Amino acid sequence: MENILYAKNLKKIYGSRGNNYTALQGIDMEIAQGEFVGIMGPSGAGKTTLLNIISTIDKPTSGTVLIDGEDIVKMKDNQLSTFRRNKLGFIFQDFNLLDTLTVKENMILPLTLAMAEPKLIEQRAAEVGRILGIEDIQHKYPYEISGGQKQRTAAARAIIHQPKLILADEPTGALDSKSSMELLQCLSDLNRDNGANIMMVTHDAFAASYCKRIIFIKDGQLFTELHKGGSRKEFFQKILDVLKTMGGDNSDLI
Amino acid sequence: MTLFNLAFKNIRRNLGSYMIYFISMVFSIMIYYVFTSIQYNGQVVALREIKDSVEAVFRTSSIVVAMFAGIFIWYSNSFFIKRRKKEAALYSLMGVKKRQIGRMLFYENLMMGILALGIGIILGSLLSKLFVMLLLRLMGYSIYVKFAIQPQPIINTAVIFLILFLITSLHGYSLIYRFKLIDLFKAENVAEKVPKASWTVALSSIALIAGGYTYYLSAKKFYMWHPLITLVVVVIGTYLLFSYMSVYIIKLAKRNKASYYKGINLVTTSQLMFRLKAHSRTLATIAVLSATTLTAMGVTASIYYDFQTTLSSRYPFSYVYLSEQKGLDKTADAVIAKYPQHQIQSEVEFEIVRFTGKLPDIGYREDFRDKEINVISEEEYNRITEASGLESRIYLDFHNDIVFIDPYNSKSFMDAGKGKDLELMTAGETMSFNITDVRVTAPLNEFAADYMAVVDEDVYKELRDKGKVIYGKAYIVANPKQSEELTEELYSALEAAGMDHSEFPRPFAAYYYRYKAELMSSGLTMFVGAFLGLVFLLATGSIIFFKQLSEANEDKKRYQILQNIGYDKKDIKAIISKQMLFVFMLPLAVGIMHSTVAVSILKKVLNTDILIPLVVTIGAYTLIYMIYYLLTVSEYSRIVENRR
Numbered sequence: 001m002e003n004i005l006y007a008k009n010l011k012k013i014y015g016s017r018g019n020n021y022t023a024l025q026g027i028d029m030e031i032a033q034g035e036f037v038g039i040m041g042p043s044g045a046g047k048t049t050l051l052n053i054i055s056t057i058d059k060p061t062s063g064t065v066l067i068d069g070e071d072i073v074k075m076k077d078n079q080l081s082t083f084r085r086n087k088l089g090f091i092f093q094d095f096n097l098l099d100t101l102t103v104k105e106n107m108i109l110p111l112t113l114a115m116a117e118p119k120l121i122e123q124r125a126a127e128v129g130r131i132l133g134i135e136d137i138q139h140k141y142p143y144e145i146s147g148g149q150k151q152r153t154a155a156a157r158a159i160i161h162q163p164k165l166i167l168a169d170e171p172t173g174a175l176d177s178k179s180s181m182e183l184l185q186c187l188s189d190l191n192r193d194n195g196a197n198i199m200m201v202t203h204d205a206f207a208a209s210y211c212k213r214i215i216f217i218k219d220g221q222l223f224t225e226l227h228k229g230g231s232r233k234e235f236f237q238k239i240l241d242v243l244k245t246m247g248g249d250n251s252d253l254i
Numbered sequence: 255m256t257l258f259n260l261a262f263k264n265i266r267r268n269l270g271s272y273m274i275y276f277i278s279m280v281f282s283i284m285i286y287y288v289f290t291s292i293q294y295n296g297q298v299v300a301l302r303e304i305k306d307s308v309e310a311v312f313r314t315s316s317i318v319v320a321m322f323a324g325i326f327i328w329y330s331n332s333f334f335i336k337r338r339k340k341e342a343a344l345y346s347l348m349g350v351k352k353r354q355i356g357r358m359l360f361y362e363n364l365m366m367g368i369l370a371l372g373i374g375i376i377l378g379s380l381l382s383k384l385f386v387m388l389l390l391r392l393m394g395y396s397i398y399v400k401f402a403i404q405p406q407p408i409i410n411t412a413v414i415f416l417i418l419f420l421i422t423s424l425h426g427y428s429l430i431y432r433f434k435l436i437d438l439f440k441a442e443n444v445a446e447k448v449p450k451a452s453w454t455v456a457l458s459s460i461a462l463i464a465g466g467y468t469y470y471l472s473a474k475k476f477y478m479w480h481p482l483i484t485l486v487v488v489v490i491g492t493y494l495l496f497s498y499m500s501v502y503i504i505k506l507a508k509r510n511k512a513s514y515y516k517g518i519n520l521v522t523t524s525q526l527m528f529r530l531k532a533h534s535r536t537l538a539t540i541a542v543l544s545a546t547t548l549t550a551m552g553v554t555a556s557i558y559y560d561f562q563t564t565l566s567s568r569y570p571f572s573y574v575y576l577s578e579q580k581g582l583d584k585t586a587d588a589v590i591a592k593y594p595q596h597q598i599q600s601e602v603e604f605e606i607v608r609f610t611g612k613l614p615d616i617g618y619r620e621d622f623r624d625k626e627i628n629v630i631s632e633e634e635y636n637r638i639t640e641a642s643g644l645e646s647r648i649y650l651d652f653h654n655d656i657v658f659i660d661p662y663n664s665k666s667f668m669d670a671g672k673g674k675d676l677e678l679m680t681a682g683e684t685m686s687f688n689i690t691d692v693r694v695t696a697p698l699n700e701f702a703a704d705y706m707a708v709v710d711e712d713v714y715k716e717l718r719d720k721g722k723v724i725y726g727k728a729y730i731v732a733n734p735k736q737s738e739e740l741t742e743e744l745y746s747a748l749e750a751a752g753m754d755h756s757e758f759p760r761p762f763a764a765y766y767y768r769y770k771a772e773l774m775s776s777g778l779t780m781f782v783g784a785f786l787g788l789v790f791l792l793a794t795g796s797i798i799f800f801k802q803l804s805e806a807n808e809d810k811k812r813y814q815i816l817q818n819i820g821y822d823k824k825d826i827k828a829i830i831s832k833q834m835l836f837v838f839m840l841p842l843a844v845g846i847m848h849s850t851v852a853v854s855i856l857k858k859v860l861n862t863d864i865l866i867p868l869v870v871t872i873g874a875y876t877l878i879y880m881i882y883y884l885l886t887v888s889e890y891s892r893i894v895e896n897r898r
Contacts, residue, residue, distance in 0.1 A: 077822065081820055081821065081825075082820075084819075085819070086820075090819055092818070098525075098815060100525045100527070101520070101521070101524050105524060108515065112515045113821065121511075141448060
């Protein structure tokens, strides 16, 4: 199967001349079609740096990143914007919804930018709204809806243009446990039923247990990898064990 | 570090955002200084003929500048203080007393003011020579202007503006006391409610404006309360228009999915709706201010243009004299012959007969209807217009017909006179004539012959014996604009020869005198109008600039989100440009509309085409206004793109 993401020997060094800080020291990773990958690790492990590089917001010091077969490291700024808008979908911790747009308008933003036909836009909005259970609130403004609904709106925006890869950065960070569960279930369903490829950075072992595979990084290097075997509960336990051996970041284990 | 030091550092740090405010302030001070220094300028005061009007005009306009500058400084000052709410709250949190924060902002403001005052006065003194030269040139003088600095205007300017700064700084000081510490911890923007659109109010705003226009334009006569009512109605309409109509239109635009869902339109349109609603009062104010400025500038420009283009038709002859005595033409010819540079190009002798008459009943004040009326035959009229090169000719059909000429009123007023009667009182009997046509342009120089009546040749012969016969002659000479000496000599020679003042108020109508007088007054109004307009424009532009930039800081997050989901810098810039274009153009368009209607009334009064001066004024205004637009867009984009 073709790889959606292929990263080879990724290095990122901040600072210059003597006062260096190495955030990533040679990371290799791949995401195949149909995967739901979690990235975990203690604070300062390089999760955010990795995500930023894959999001095309930051550039690696060295190494290659291919997304859908295209080398994003070599792209220019304008190409990157176009690439970002066509191939990637983003879900952020703090939702990043525009408060001047309704739920539906927020959802369809990526499509309008791609100059899609209004008919297609309506059709996709209805479809995605149904999948994420936000049809009833589509004419409301963000200040009128709950955090969970906001994040589902953000998720809808991330998938409406059928991107190759959905990048989620702590999507449950600002949600209560019930909303978190609902959102994670949505993401999981999207992955299973719609073949969405998701990469999710998280601190939360519970959130991570919804993934199919988890990559642990520590000090800018791959630490280990976990594949989901049996039930979600068992997987959750395994994740906790890895985190324990990794050390640090204990506060998040609960 | 003392408060004073901190204040100084703050100014240095915020210099960028203060720049526009500072420049506008310096400019207002400079113009105020120039206006006052003209009143004291030795060379201007020495010109006795213009001394009084110059003093009066500049005293009034400098008061207007000071008032406007006061409002502008007050407004910008509270804007700056509100913008630094967070900073003030932070100081407060660290335990700085409000009194101290207030004092710090007070020092800051005062320092800026004094700096602006210094620069304004220095620039003003350096440029005052240039301004005086420009003024005198516009008024038709070519005098070498000496560079001069007088103490009085400096003191005057300094005192007035220090008082202004003191008042506005105190106001700023009081604002600090209204800030609450809790503001620091509150979220920056509590989500705004979606504006409601009420189509009844939206439509009523249109109705108010349209009603005001109709009332204004349909008026036959003008009283003070007439434009006043229009003003109130249209201003209310404008405020409602911006509060409700704008939202309504955008809501309509949103229904058109094909364009609403296209590219950046979704973001632009929806943000615009919130922005227009939130700023509706400012935008309406800008529209009203623009309308005022454009009207003032349009009127002065139209008067100047009217003078430049119509004087030759209103004053076709270089000289016209009237006398009861025959034979003055020999004196006149002899004097003109002495000046080869003012060769006679055309001349015509004429006679008129004078009666007391009653003006037609078309709205003249009743006690003003008994007037002296100068009767002339149609042939004489046509001979005069032929000599002057005017195209007007008169051919009467019936014995009792008459063409009535009133140079004092407008064509639209006079048109009512057609078909009415004009009465002439002769010894013992009253003769009544039927007015078949009316004119507002006199065949002789504008007011030389007052009210005139053109009658049939045979009627004239009958009348000639019953009234007082007056002889006259009209000349056109070369270079009338430079004919000061000839004019003076001709005047005294004719007077010596027996030209009589007791019978006519204006027995001698010289193009040169009229030209000089109109050049002076129109040059003066042009000068004052242009600079007042510029002061207004700068202040207007600055207000809208500040308002948008304060918005930029709040909008930063929105643009960050857009960039995160794949909008590139070009898209962001396009969104900003498009939004700002609406924010700038809507008030300008409404302002242009209002002022065009306001100025259009001049067309009736002046009987001239005002299109050219109006287009030039609006064009110049729009040009400078657009500079503010471009500045705002670039500064806005800079704030938004700055990720920190």
